[in-house]
Amino acid sequence: MSEQIARGTVRTTRSDVLLASAGERGVLCGIYDEDAADTYHDLMQDADGTSEAREFANRVDPGSGPVLELAAGTGRVTFPFLALGFEVAALELSTAMIATLRKGLEDLPPEVRDRCTVVHGDMTAFALEERFETVIVSSGSINVLDDADRPGLYASVREHLAPGGRFLLAVAVAEAVKPDSPERQQELSGLSGRRYVLHAKMLAGEEIHEITICPADEAADPFVVCTNRIRLLKADQIVRELEQAGFRVTGRTPFASAGQGSEDVLLLEASL
Ligand SMILES: C[S@@+](CC[C@H](N)C(=O)[O-])C[C@H]1O[C@@H](n2cnc3c(N)ncnc32)[C@H](O)[C@@H]1O
Numbered sequence: 001m002s003e004q005i006a007r008g009t010v011r012t013t014r015s016d017v018l019l020a021s022a023g024e025r026g027v028l029c030g031i032y033d034e035d036a037a038d039t040y041h042d043l044m045q046d047a048d049g050t051s052e053a054r055e056f057a058n059r060v061d062p063g064s065g066p067v068l069e070l071a072a073g074t075g076r077v078t079f080p081f082l083a084l085g086f087e088v089a090a091l092e093l094s095t096a097m098i099a100t101l102r103k104g105l106e107d108l109p110p111e112v113r114d115r116c117t118v119v120h121g122d123m124t125a126f127a128l129e130e131r132f133e134t135v136i137v138s139s140g141s142i143n144v145l146d147d148a149d150r151p152g153l154y155a156s157v158r159e160h161l162a163p164g165g166r167f168l169l170a171v172a173v174a175e176a177v178k179p180d181s182p183e184r185q186q187e188l189s190g191l192s193g194r195r196y197v198l199h200a201k202m203l204a205g206e207e208i209h210e211i212t213i214c215p216a217d218e219a220a221d222p223f224v225v226c227t228n229r230i231r232l233l234k235a236d237q238i239v240r241e242l243e244q245a246g247f248r249v250t251g252r253t254p255f256a257s258a259g260q261g262s263e264d265v266l267l268l269e270a271s272l
Helices: 004-008 013-025 034-044 050-057 078-083 095-106 148-162 235-244
Strands: 027-031 067-070 088-092 118-119 132-137 161-172 184-190 197-201 209-214 223-231 248-255 265-271
Touching: 013 197, 013 223, 027 034, 027 248, 034 095, 034 197, 034 223, 050 161, 050 265, 067 078, 067 148, 078 088, 078 132, 088 095, 088 235, 095 118, 095 132, 118 132, 132 148, 148 161, 148 235, 161 235, 235 248
Parallel strands: 027 223, 067 088, 067 132, 088 118, 132 161
Antiparallel strands: 161 265, 184 197, 197 209, 209 223, 248 265
């Protein structure tokens, strides 16, 4: 299991300060937990995975059976993939994320919804009966795994690839690391109109971003403080790790996650 989830919710320096001033109104939760579901949904509802899904889909033979999507979350990439006509087995660890994913599926016509199987599981240690021609991980998802967890991901994917199958992994292009940079603050607006403050701090000596999100309204009750740790991983490091795990990396294609603008994601293609 991912260490972050196994260890429980991450406490950040900023979350300690915020919770101390919120007193009994304060609630600390991981960004993928149930208590964060409203915040996550409000901020992410219009996150569009269509371009990313197309990049994956261009590399999948439509007749090759279900695609295994790891860390599917609330379905940012799953839904466009289904819309493109594919069958998807969507694996996710967080029950809160799964609940939102299932709710979204209920709104689809049965012939589309029935092409998706939702699996509660840990991408670093799962055992399914089926083997897949394609396993995908969308951008940002490998960044939730610690160094100690990623070998489990690669081993589990190896076990689930059909002969000749492909592992497609989207890796966000890592920002330059400035270890002693001050905490960055940014105000965000949710779809509901509610405002939030995002605090992002680079941990000194580690390539980890600590994220804390809280309501902009200091009097909010409950005052939900969501935290997360994101590892800044360079594509070269992932390529090395994949090769050490016995994969051949056969493609590295940059693309723009927004469909246009800067190429901020690299799609790695690997096979055994
Ligand atoms: C950055 S989000 C991406 C979600 C979705 N793929 C997307 O593109 O919106 C990372 C997801 O990984 C999930 N996650 C974290 N650790 C996991 C694990 N060990 N196994 C499966 N999912 C995990 C989180 O709950 C979250 O939904």
